[in-house]
Amino acid sequence: MGRTVIEKIIAAHTRDEVRPGRIVWMDLDVRTARDFGGPNVVKNYEREYDDAPPADARKTFFTFDLCAPACTIKSADNQQACRDFARKHGIEVYDVDRGIGSHVLIEEGLARPGTTVVGTDSHMNILGAVGCFGQGMGDVDVAFGFKTGKTWFEVPATVKVVLKGRPAPRADAKDLTLFLCRELGTKKIALAAAEFYGEAVRRLDFAGRITFCSMVTEMAGIIGFIPEAVQGAEIQADPDAEYTDIVELDVSELPPQVALPPSPNTVKDLAAVKGLRVDSGFIGSCTNGRTEDFARALEILEGHKVRKSVMLKVVPATRKVYEDLIGKGILQALFECGAIILNPGCGGCAEGHAGLTGKGEVEISTGNRNFPGKQGLGQVYLASPAVVAASCIRGEVAGPEDV
Amino acid sequence: MGETVIQGKIWVLTDSRGSLIEDIDTDQIYHNAHLHITDIAQMGPFALGNLEGWKDFPKKCGAGDILVAGRNFGAGSSRQQAVDCFVALKVGAILAPSFSAIYFRNAVNSGFPVVRGLSLETWVSQGKLRTGDTVRLNVVSGEARNVGRGLPLEVAPMSRVQLDIYEAGDLFKYGKALA
Numbered sequence: 001m002g003r004t005v006i007e008k009i010i011a012a013h014t015r016d017e018v019r020p021g022r023i024v025w026m027d028l029d030v031r032t033a034r035d036f037g038g039p040n041v042v043k044n045y046e047r048e049y050d051d052a053p054p055a056d057a058r059k060t061f062f063t064f065d066l067c068a069p070a071c072t073i074k075s076a077d078n079q080q081a082c083r084d085f086a087r088k089h090g091i092e093v094y095d096v097d098r099g100i101g102s103h104v105l106i107e108e109g110l111a112r113p114g115t116t117v118v119g120t121d122s123h124m125n126i127l128g129a130v131g132c133f134g135q136g137m138g139d140v141d142v143a144f145g146f147k148t149g150k151t152w153f154e155v156p157a158t159v160k161v162v163l164k165g166r167p168a169p170r171a172d173a174k175d176l177t178l179f180l181c182r183e184l185g186t187k188k189i190a191l192a193a194a195e196f197y198g199e200a201v202r203r204l205d206f207a208g209r210i211t212f213c214s215m216v217t218e219m220a221g222i223i224g225f226i227p228e229a230v231q232g233a234e235i236q237a238d239p240d241a242e243y244t245d246i247v248e249l250d251v252s253e254l255p256p257q258v259a260l261p262p263s264p265n266t267v268k269d270l271a272a273v274k275g276l277r278v279d280s281g282f283i284g285s286c287t288n289g290r291t292e293d294f295a296r297a298l299e300i301l302e303g304h305k306v307r308k309s310v311m312l313k314v315v316p317a318t319r320k321v322y323e324d325l326i327g328k329g330i331l332q333a334l335f336e337c338g339a340i341i342l343n344p345g346c347g348g349c350a351e352g353h354a355g356l357t358g359k360g361e362v363e364i365s366t367g368n369r370n371f372p373g374k375q376g377l378g379q380v381y382l383a384s385p386a387v388v389a390a391s392c393i394r395g396e397v398a399g400p401e402d403v
Numbered sequence: 404m405g406e407t408v409i410q411g412k413i414w415v416l417t418d419s420r421g422s423l424i425e426d427i428d429t430d431q432i433y434h435n436a437h438l439h440i441t442d443i444a445q446m447g448p449f450a451l452g453n454l455e456g457w458k459d460f461p462k463k464c465g466a467g468d469i470l471v472a473g474r475n476f477g478a479g480s481s482r483q484q485a486v487d488c489f490v491a492l493k494v495g496a497i498l499a500p501s502f503s504a505i506y507f508r509n510a511v512n513s514g515f516p517v518v519r520g521l522s523l524e525t526w527v528s529q530g531k532l533r534t535g536d537t538v539r540l541n542v543v544s545g546e547a548r549n550v551g552r553g554l555p556l557e558v559a560p561m562s563r564v565q566l567d568i569y570e571a572g573d574l575f576k577y578g579k580a581l582a
Contacts, residue, residue, distance in 0.1 A: 138509035
């Protein structure tokens, strides 16, 4: 019987039989912990294993991105506890200067096609964008992975999702992604791996694939792959692979999409929310924090200003992206348009490192979650960088055609 | 170490219309403002602290009580605290039609019983399962019962690996037993 992508990757990392529903012991090529989850990983590890070395320090990493640099004493203590542990065991730390861990792992060549990577980040399955089986896990799992280099995993079923038709020429990867959140909800690929096919995803560039794969978590999926957009036989499904379901969706002439509170799956066409007053905007996150995302925002903002009543927060995903944006003059230009430029990391999504929303505040964001209270008491709407930029110029939800 | 038969008073997580709340995410279960806490014993007071209508849960919940939730419970982040806060409150088990993948793993690895109830939505909407009822369930056989109302319920037995870890106590103890 042929294998799906996830079955191939798992099979290359286990001696157990690989079949959907079977539990296997899987080798982990890379195991990581963030400053979120990391301190608990250290605590678990030291309680259970004392001073014993990890299975392989060279395959073990910390990535600090949540509260970077630490903005509370407790966070500073937690980060230092991880640094001390790392120093003791010879583990590399991608520290608070580096940015979002999952992106850093790709930039450093640690997350490669066909490999397995875990970390304390529920969006670690973003690595599906490069054909890597990334998986977010809690601090017990990751501490166990540090020590043993292995994890147990139930081989997920695979759902094939075929996108038919060609989206509107300027449709953004985020529009496609939100459309999938709308259509797949949290049921259609729940607890399954997904393989996405069709011209609409085939033509996505790296940044677009990142956006697209980052929100499989919001669809309750295990991971998403775009086999036609990445090279390598080890990450292509066999022609006779078995899928539990095949979902076909028409994305022809797809208009911009917006996720309304209270969830990333409450998605409507932009037209349905246009005109709603906006108090703040955010461009960044693991979903939309690449150079291309800021370049697209700047295309809309150039020649305009962020409206006086609006604060626009800009958070590049990584130091490398930040450097790239400086080199290309994009950060300077965004600054001149009135944006607040913040350092790389998860700020804007997590813990409020790039500000929080107050009661009654409406924020339009390129992030991936708008669950109640996550970023404060305000209402968060999720959209593409282009829609966020246009909305910040107008002071109300708007599309590029409105500026 | 985990008990095969669990019995306790239930709290049914319903919304203002009386329906089971679906897709409860980890920021509603344990808000990110408290993520800096690493001591499990301190996590209890924040359980469900951002879930509308349930913010007083830690005060109401007694040791051994069972939580009944809607499908895809624990969506969102990978935070173990969203499991640990219930461990801290000594919640007996969580019963839901389904759990998010990461949440389920986190609970399994902590040896905390998360059990899939097969017709929970129907039972709740038909009034067969209400807050305050007492439920008894067998995690090995899948037999379950609403004790007070004398109604049989159907739950999925734990899988082999879940049961192995549950019986060992947690993933670490299970791993050491393997070695």
